[in-house]
Each structure stands twice: as C-alpha cells, then as structure tokens.
Amino acid sequence: MCLAVAGELVSISEHADPLWRMGDVCFGGVLRQVSLACVPEARVGDQLLVHVGVALTVLEPEP
Amino acid sequence: MSRAKALLEQIHRITTQPWTLMEVCGGQTHALLRHGIDQLLPPEITLIHGPGCPVCVTATARIDQALTLAAQPDVILCSYGDMLRVPGSDGRDLLSLRAAGADVRVIAAPLDVLALAQRHPERQVVFLAVGFETTAPATALLAQHALAAGVSNLRLLVAHVRVAPVLDQLLGDPHCAVQGVLAAGHVCTVMGEAEYVDLAARHRRPIVITGFSAEELLAGILACLRQLEQGEHRLENAYASAVNANGNGAARVLLERVFEPVDTPWRGLGAIRAGGYRLRAPFDQLAIASPDQGSSETSEDCCPSGLVLQGLLRPNQCPSFGSRCTPDTPLGAPMVSSEGACAAYHRYQH
Numbered sequence: 552m553c554l555a556v557a558g559e560l561v562s563i564s565e566h567a568d569p570l571w572r573m574g575d576v577c578f579g580g581v582l583r584q585v586s587l588a589c590v591p592e593a594r595v596g597d598q599l600l601v602h603v604g605v606a607l608t609v610l611e612p613e614p
Numbered sequence: 615m616s617r618a619k620a621l622l623e624q625i626h627r628i629t630t631q632p633w634t635l636m637e638v639c640g641g642q643t644h645a646l647l648r649h650g651i652d653q654l655l656p657p658e659i660t661l662i663h664g665p666g667c668p669v670c671v672t673a674t675a676r677i678d679q680a681l682t683l684a685a686q687p688d689v690i691l692c693s694y695g696d697m698l699r700v701p702g703s704d705g706r707d708l709l710s711l712r713a714a715g716a717d718v719r720v721i722a723a724p725l726d727v728l729a730l731a732q733r734h735p736e737r738q739v740v741f742l743a744v745g746f747e748t749t750a751p752a753t754a755l756l757a758q759h760a761l762a763a764g765v766s767n768l769r770l771l772v773a774h775v776r777v778a779p780v781l782d783q784l785l786g787d788p789h790c791a792v793q794g795v796l797a798a799g800h801v802c803t804v805m806g807e808a809e810y811v812d813l814a815a816r817h818r819r820p821i822v823i824t825g826f827s828a829e830e831l832l833a834g835i836l837a838c839l840r841q842l843e844q845g846e847h848r849l850e851n852a853y854a855s856a857v858n859a860n861g862n863g864a865a866r867v868l869l870e871r872v873f874e875p876v877d878t879p880w881r882g883l884g885a886i887r888a889g890g891y892r893l894r895a896p897f898d899q900l901a902i903a904s905p906d907q908g909s910s911e912t913s914e915d916c917c918p919s920g921l922v923l924q925g926l927l928r929p930n931q932c933p934s935f936g937s938r939c940t941p942d943t944p945l946g947a948p949m950v951s952s953e954g955a956c957a958a959y960h961r962y963q964h
C-alpha cells in the first residue's frame with residue numbers, strides 16, 4: 552500500500568484554502584481526483600508523485 | 615550497454631570485501647527480488663530486508679481493536695486492502711468478519727473516508743490508519759477536513775509508524791550486522807534528509823536515499839558500497855528526482871499540526887521510542903484511544919516475524935515458510951502484505 556505512483560496533472564480546482572486544492576491526475580489514461588494540499592507549486596502539465604490520494608512531490612522533468 | 619548493466623559492472627568492480635546492506639522498505643525488497651538483483655550482485659554482498667512494511671508492523675493489539683469495532687453493528691470500518699487479511703491475536707482477520715456480515719470496506723485514499731461518513735450520518739465510520747510518514751500526511755489531511763466540515767461520525771484508529779526511530783533502534787543494537795542502509799525514497803520525499811544525516815553520523819554507517827526501479831536500486835547500492843569501500847559514512851541522496859533535502863514542507867507542517875510522536879509497539883519488534891504518531895489536540899477528539907501505546911509486545915510463537923523484520927532470519931529459513939504459512943494461509947503479517955518480505959520470497963523464489 553505504500554508505494555507512490557506518478558501521473559500527469561491535467562486540471563486544477565482552485566480553492567481559497569490551499570488545504571482544499573484538488574486536481575485531476577491522469578495515471579496511464581485513468582483520471583483520479585487527488586489532493587494538491589502538499590504541492591502548492593503544482594501546475595497543469597506537471598508530473599506528480601501521488602500516494603493514497605495525496606500528491607507528495609512534483610517530479611523533476613527527465614533531462 | 616544498458617544503464618543497469620553499467621551500474622552492475624561498477625558494483626562488481628569496486629567490491630573488494632564482504633558487505634551487508636539493509637534496504638528499509640518492503641517495496642524495495644519486492645523490486646530487488648522481482649528483478650533478481652540479489653542474484654546479480656557480487657557474492658560478497660548480503661542484502662538484509664528491513665522492517666519497512668507498515669502493514670507488517672502494526673501491533674496485534676491494534677488489529678484486535680479494529681476487529682472488535684468492526685463487529686459492532688453500527689460501525690463501518692475502513693482501511694487499506696492489505697490490512698483486511700492481517701490476523702489478530704485469535705487468528706481472525708477483518709476479511710473473515712466481513713464474510714460474517716460486518717461492514718468492512720477497502721479504501722484507496724483517506725479523503726474517501728470523509729465522503730463515506732457524510733453519506734452515512736447514521737453510522738460510525740472508523741478508519742484504521744496505517745502507514746509510514748509517506749502515508750501519514752493523507753491521514754492528517756483527513757483529520758483537518760473532518761474537523762473543518764464538522765463531521766461527527768468519523769473516528770480514526772491511528773497506527774502510523776515512523777521510520778527514523780526504528781532505524782535508530784536497530785542500528786544501535788550491538789548484534790546488528792548491517793553496515794550500510796538504503797533508505798526508503800518515498801518516506802524521504804516527505805521527511806527530507808535531516809533525520810538521516812543525523813542517523814548516519816551517530817551510527818557511523820552510510821545511508822543512501824534510494825528509489826524503486828532497478829536502476830535506482832542499483833545506483834543506491836553502488837553509492838552505498840562506494841562509501842563503505844572508502845570508509846565513509848554520510849547521507850547520500852541517490853533519488854534526487856523525487857527527494858529534496860528538506861522533504862515536502864507542506865506535508866511536514868500537516869504532520870506536525872495534527873500528530874505528535876509517541877512510543878509505539880511494532881509487531882515483532884517491541885516498543886519503539888517515538889516510533890509512532892498519535893493525534894494531538896484538537897484533532898484528538900477524532901481519536902479512538904489505544905490502550906497499548908507505550909506498552910511492549912513480543913512476537914507470537916508460531917510466527918517469528920520479529921526476527922525477519924530485524925533481518926536476523928531470512929523468510930525461507932522460517933520453519934513454517936511455504937508449508938503452514940503461504941499467501942493463501944498466512945500465519946503472520948509479512949506473508950499477508952503485498953510489501954512483506956515473506957510474501958516477496960514466496961512470490962519470486964518459488
């Protein structure tokens with residue numbers, strides 16, 4: 552259960568409180584709603600590492 | 615030549631003497647065995663599988679508590695899929711309670727539990743929250759949202775555990791054979807480097823933050839061996855694509871606001887100082903108190919999982935391995951969990 556999975560952020564639902572900021576992340580074609588509370592810097596198009604519904608980091612783009 | 619092959623070659627080239635490394639995380643154990651990396655390393659290298667599976671280390675008393683709660687007719691008990699098959703002290707698990715009519719549900723994300731509680735205001739919704747520091751921020755977020763939304767029928771049975779304190783205890787044991795540590799990449803994504811810089815210095819052993827792909831694992835092993843061969847003991851980050859030195863600031867703030875460290879029993883390992891989290895005020899109003907926190911617990915007679923989790927016994931050396939204990943009839947949590955060392959051996963070495 553504790554591995555994190557990478558996916559692309561395709562849309563953001565902004566919220567006044569950053570704790571409630573959510574986004575749609577695409578994992579190999581499957582869209583899931585994830586919390587963006589821990590990645591305030593995330594932008595559409597970013598690759599996110601997501602774990603149990605919470606994005607934990609914006610992955611560095613491959614060089 | 616592929617990158618993996620090049621890394622393997624370098625590993626063979628620099629290894630001049632026997633070394634014992636421990637990978638902390640069960641996900642890494644699985645990947646190492648799945649790719650056969652343990653077979654491709656020089657014979658001088660021994661890999662010990664660490665206690666890095668939160669499902670496996672959840673104290674039996676906490677499982678028993680979840681079983682008791684799930685048996686109550688007004689309760690919906692939710693947790694991650696792996697938790698449902700972990701046996702309690704009487705051998706029963708949540709799955710068998712569900713078969714007998716209890717409302718036990720598998721969730722993939724803690725925030726889903728909030729929606730469930732809002733859909734069922736007439737029921738008590740209990741979330742058995744397990745996991746390392748990687749997973750705890752999601753529980754912290756659930757606690758924040760539940761209080762903000764004023765949801766009154768949601769309770770948390772918190773069994774979160776912390777990696778650095780258990781490593782501290784294992785490495786401090788004079789019998790500990792581990793000379794170098796591959797630290798769990800995703801835990802460090804949240805926590806950053808500081809705790810591990812400290813551990814590397816205090817225990818005079820190299821610690822390398824390592825990812826999960828074959829190449830990332832080989833790169834971590836190479837970095838660790840290089841330090842050992844040169845007599846160094848620093849923290850090194852071989853997973854910089856996902857881990858920065860400070861970890862995830864927002865996640866750490868969440869953890870700090872919602873939780874406080876507490877002495878916690880780890881299944882098979884006994885009490886670990888500051889080895890877990892409990893909810894702090896005001897979030898403790900969501901907590902189901904845990905009578906066992908601060909107490910110790912020894913491993914069950916029939917399952918020597920404590921020795922496996924400390925790297926003192928290889929899963930296939932356990933007398934029950936593959937006979938009385940299989941993934942279909944697990945005697946202990948390391949055979950249940952998809953990240954458990956016994957399940958990894960059974961899956962990849964048969």
Ligand code: SF4
Pocket residue numbers: 916917918919922929932933934935936939940944945946947948949950956
């Ligand atoms: S093989 Fe089964 S009984 Fe033996 S340590 Fe692993 S889980 Fe326990």
